[in-house]
Amino acid sequence: MKAIVNRSAGLLTEIWLPVAAFAAWWIFSLNSTSMYFPPLARIASELGNILTTRFATDVLPSLQNLGTGLLVSVALGISAGLVLGLVPALYAAASPLLEFMRAIPGVALLPIALFMFGIGPDMKVAIIVFGAVWPVLMNTVDGVRGIDVLVKDVARSYGLGPWNHLWRIILPAASPQIIAGIRVSVALGVILIVASEYIASTEGIGFIELQSARQYHMDVMWAALLLLGILGYAANVLFRVVEHRLLRWHRGLRGTEQGESK
Amino acid sequence: MxxxxxxxxxxxxxxxxxxxxxxxxxxxxxxxxxxxxxxxxxxxxxxxxxAFPSMSATLPALATLLGSAGFWQAFGLTLGSWALGVLIAAAAAIPAGMLLGRIRFLYRSTRLAVDFLSTIPSVAMIPVIVLLFGATMEMKLVLIVYGAFWPILVQTAYGVRDTDRVLLDTARSYSLSRLTAAVFILVPTALPYVVTGLRISAVIGLLLGVSGEVLGSAPGLGLEMNMAQSGGDLPVTYAYVILIGLIGIAVDRGLNQVSRRVLYWHPSVRGAAT
Structure with missing residues (x-):
């Protein structure tokens, strides 16, 4: 009984502020005549509108490009990171170039991507890959280089082949770092998909937002912004769930090492 | 010996x-x-x-840029608004983060809101802020402050929460004043977190500053690059990309140096130095 009371009190402290903020926004904007801040009720109905009538034409392409871009970033980042992490000489040689490319803000590459890929989904995916591959890549390199030498020696003395070595030793040992990198990449990817839809684009949630802002359809614009916020949040939460499942063994291991019972 | x-x-x-x-x-x-x-x-x-100018065309374009007054003016606008924006964000976020870290009720109440507001892709704010402020320095500044605020806030709150309770209790039983306890216990624990937050924010701030220039047409290097691109001048566009990348490296290395100086006493830095 006490536990239930405690838990619901905990839940209440977590959610009262967001609920109150939304309620206040709803009530105070109800009769709003300000051009820039339309009633939340109207924004909400526009949000529903976007999700139903423009789902296939705008929401889906955004999600698709984001998904493709992130998948390519992760695949490319992990494989290049493995190679660079396992061959120190290569890493030493490539690191000045890597440092430079990593330092270019993804948005600064929009003009170049336009030159190279023209207008269309390829350009958007390319922007995401170029901007979001670095955290995965660098974290994979760090993770691989940080593996205990003893672990590698044991693996060798057990005569593991290179394939087993990679799948059973290297990748699992580096996975906490890799996943931390992917997490940063997901956040960057969401930023970059929006940015790529602002420039020379004819579809996507970011496009809806910019277009309606230009036409002073403020309710549509706020609805698109809200949707982008929800998308960013959902990507984050989804990733936390995946991380939690993938790294269950890691937390358990660390817990026993530190002598915790949990 | x-x-x-x-x-x-x-x-x-x-x-x-x-x-x-x-x-x-x-x-x-x-x-x-x-x-x-x-x-x-x-x-x-x-x-x-x-799509790709040759190196022998790009490097001279880069050299010409470095010799032009217009470039340095844009450079000043980009770096100036970046520094000011991160500074304002830090001035607001550090006290707020300390409050959140000290008061458990506040921390738990704001957790969802902070989570949501900080995961909104800040670039998505550009159309709204451009409508409200126009394609100006203020617009860019608002964007940078918004994006740079969250990492510092969250890191400061973590750092303050991480403070050892036993140490604080010890300080109280030795009847140290609150100020002394704060200076000798709270600050050393929280400082590494705050510095990490500042570093993340500085990088995000630069990204957002350039975004405000490229996407929101605020004055600065990004706008100059955009104009070179729409004029079809490949070498100059690439020269700007290279220069922006070099600024990114300089900022990253500079922050690394500063954080090592500030945290010279911290095990992570001392361990790395030997």
Whole structure:
């Protein structure tokens, strides 16, 4: 009984502020005549509108490009990171170039991507890959280089082949770092998909937002912004769930090492 | 014995200096090789000339930019708004983060809201802020402050929460004043977190500043680059990209140095130094 009371009190402290903020926004904007801040009720109905009538034409392409871009970033980042992490000489040689490319803000590459890929989904995916591959890549390199030498020696003395070595030793040992990198990449990817839809684009949630802002359809614009916020949040939460499942063994291991019972 | 140790130390430091020169030499060689490869691929047509200018066209464009007053003005606008924005964000976020870290109720109440507001892709704010402020420096500043605020806030709150309860209790039982306890217990625990937050925010701030210029047409390097692109001037566009990248490296390295100076006493830095 006490536990239930405690838990619901905990839940209440977590959610009262967001609920109150939304309620206040709803009530105070109800009769709003300000051009820039339309009633939340109207924004909400526009949000529903976007999700139903423009789902296939705008929401889906955004999600698709984001998904493709992130998948390519992760695949490319992990494989290049493995190679660079396992061959120190290569890493030493490539690191000045890597440092430079990593330092270019993804948005600064929009003009170049336009030159190279023209207008269309390829350009958007390319922007995401170029901007979001670095955290995965660098974290994979760090993770691989940080593996205990003893672990590698044991693996060798057990005569593991290179394939087993990679799948059973290297990748699992580096996975906490890799996943931390992917997490940063997901956040960057969401930023970059929006940015790529602002420039020379004819579809996507970011496009809806910019277009309606230009036409002073403020309710549509706020609805698109809200949707982008929800998308960013959902990507984050989804990733936390995946991380939690993938790294269950890691937390358990660390817990026993530190002598915790949990 | 002592002199021998000192001599070993000297030899050791000479070896590390040599190693560093060696590393920097390889780095320079790699960069030179990459530039050469770039030129070669342009000449042979491997890189399409319509999308990729040759190295021999880009570097002179870059040199001309560096000699022009317009570039340095845009440079000042970009770096100035970046520094000011991160500073304002820090001035607001550090006190707020300390409050959140100290008061459990506040921390738990704001957790969802902070989570949501900080995961909104800040770039998505650009159309709204452009409508409210126009394509101005203020617009860019608002964007930078918004994006840079959250990492500092969250890190400061974490840092303050991480403070050892036993230490605080000890301080109280020795009847240290609240101020003394804050200076000697709270600050040393929280500082590494705050510095990490500042570093993340500085990088995000630069990204957002350039975004405000490229996407929101605020004055600065990004806008100049955009204009070169829409004018079809490939070498100048690429020269701007290279320069923005170099600024990114400089900011990253500078922050690394600063955080090592500020945290020279911290185990993570001391461990890395030896």
């Amino acid at each position: 002592a002199t021998q140790m000192a001599r070993y130390g000297q030899i050791g430091s000479r070896v590390t200096t040599l190693a560093r020169y060696g590393r920097e030499g390889t780095g320079l060689a790699v960069i030179a090789a990459a530039l050469g490869l770039w030129e070669l691929s342009s000449v042979t047509g491997l890189l399409p000339g319509s």
